[in-house]
Amino acid sequence: MLPAPSKTSCLPGIVVCALATVAALVVNRFVPGLSPATAAVALGAALAGAGLIREPLRPGLLFVSRRVLRAAIVLLGLQIAVPQVLALGWQALAVVAAATGLTFVLTPLAGRRLGLSPGTSLLVATGVSICGAAAIAAMHDSADSSDEDAAGALSVVVLYGSAAIVVLPLLASWLGLSHEQLGVWAGAAVHEVAQVAAIGAAGGVLATAVTVKLARVVLLAPIVAITTSLRRPPSAPARTAVAVPARTAVGGSAGSAGYGATLTRPVASPAAAPRKRPPIVPLFVAGFLAMVAVRSTGLLPPMVTGNVPAITNALMAAALFALGTGIDLRKLLKGGRVMLLGGIATGLIGTISLAGVWLLG
Numbered sequence: 252m253l254p255a256p257s258k259t260s261c262l263p264g265i266v267v268c269a270l271a272t273v274a275a276l277v278v279n280r281f282v283p284g285l286s287p288a289t290a291a292v293a294l295g296a297a298l299a300g301a302g303l304i305r306e307p308l309r310p311g312l313l314f315v316s317r318r319v320l321r322a323a324i325v326l327l328g329l330q331i332a333v334p335q336v337l338a339l340g341w342q343a344l345a346v347v348a349a350a351t352g353l354t355f356v357l358t359p360l361a362g363r364r365l366g367l368s369p370g371t372s373l374l375v376a377t378g379v380s381i382c383g384a385a386a387i388a389a390m391h392d393s394a395d396s397s398d399e400d401a402a403g404a405l406s407v408v409v410l411y412g413s414a415a416i417v418v419l420p421l422l423a424s425w426l427g428l429s430h431e432q433l434g435v436w437a438g439a440a441v442h443e444v445a446q447v448a449a450i451g452a453a454g455g456v457l458a459t460a461v462t463v464k465l466a467r468v469v470l471l472a473p474i475v476a477i478t479t480s481l482r483r484p485p486s487a488p489a490r491t492a493v494a495v496p497a498r499t500a501v502g503g504s505a506g507s508a509g510y511g512a513t514l515t516r517p518v519a520s521p522a523a524a525p526r527k528r529p530p531i532v533p534l535f536v537a538g539f540l541a542m543v544a545v546r547s548t549g550l551l552p553p554m555v556t557g558n559v560p561a562i563t564n565a566l567m568a569a570a571l572f573a574l575g576t577g578i579d580l581r582k583l584l585k586g587g588r589v590m591l592l593g594g595i596a597t598g599l600i601g602t603i604s605l606a607g608v609w610l611l612g
Contacts, residue, residue, distance in 0.1 A: 261310045271569070276568065288567050296575045296576070321392065322535075331469055343466070347438075376596060378405070378408045379407065420433065423436065435459065437460045438464040
């Protein structure tokens with residue numbers, strides 16, 4: 252196992268992430284529809300494509316993409332109050348459950364037909380069905396997928412989520428949906444919280460759209476936990492090499508070495524400890540659930556609940572900038588199948604949630 256990077260070696264990468272976070276927040280200030288997370292991913296990919304991410308930055312980028320990311324996901328739970336989600340009513344919750352569940356299950360099947368790796372298909376399914384980049388990062392961290400898988404999935408969220416800000420309101424107007432139906436549809440179908448907020452603010456249904464979206468975010472913990480449980484390898488005893496006598500099939504000597512020659516073969520060692528398996532529920536996911544429970548008590552002061560989203564957005568932007576530096580734009584431009592799968596997944600969740608809004612609205 253490689254030693255953990257020291258604080259000194261992490262410093263350059265952390266500083267670059269901090270500067271990139273500031274830049275992403277400034278971009279979001281002038282372009283509210285472009286979330287800090289999306290801007291940070293794009294900036295990281297652009298710097299990597301320009302060859303500006305040097306080796307001394309890698310330890311700090313790794314630290315931010317793992318540790319800071321987990322902290323951001325835990326804090327995300329403080330934005331979700333279960334009573335507010337339940338107040339949506341069973342119709343809206345049924346639309347969320349159906350659209351999220353079916354998209355998460357069907358997208359990997361489509362990815363398999365397209366010849367994509369299971370890791371890429373899983374992360375695209377997670378990002379589209381739950382909550383965009385945050386969900387991709389959480390699943391990537393717990394399901395042991397590759398950085399290339401994460402890069403492809405992040406690009407899908409950036410592309411289709413940003414396009415939804417323009418396309419969804421136009422479609423809603425053409426289909427004759429009410430403002431309330433638009434809010435539920437946006438919350439149930441669009442990838443990022445900030446993208447949903449942009450649509451909701453423009454349509455006058457900000458509270459409904461964001462609350463429906465947060466109902467999807469609640470599903471992050473159980474879906475990550477179930478997927479981690481299904482994908483974790485079984486524990487197995489360690490194996491060691493022992494010497495055994497070598498015989499021929501007919502009983503003579505084993506070559507010139509004779510009966511006394513030995514061969515080595517791996518056998519299970521009773522005294523060896525079994526290989527450690529990852530936990531069913533990753534610690535940061537348990538922390539996320541704990542924060543949801545804390546927020547749901549209603550005991551947090553407004554000063555805390557009012558400032559948590561800004562802190563979470565900044566930490567998430569830093570982590571996603573670090574992940575974005577692993578995106579190879581040249582590979583993505585050649586990898587049309589990932590974009591096709593993203594389009595299929597986006598179409599699935601959009602169609603299923605729209606059907607639910609029509610049937611139950």
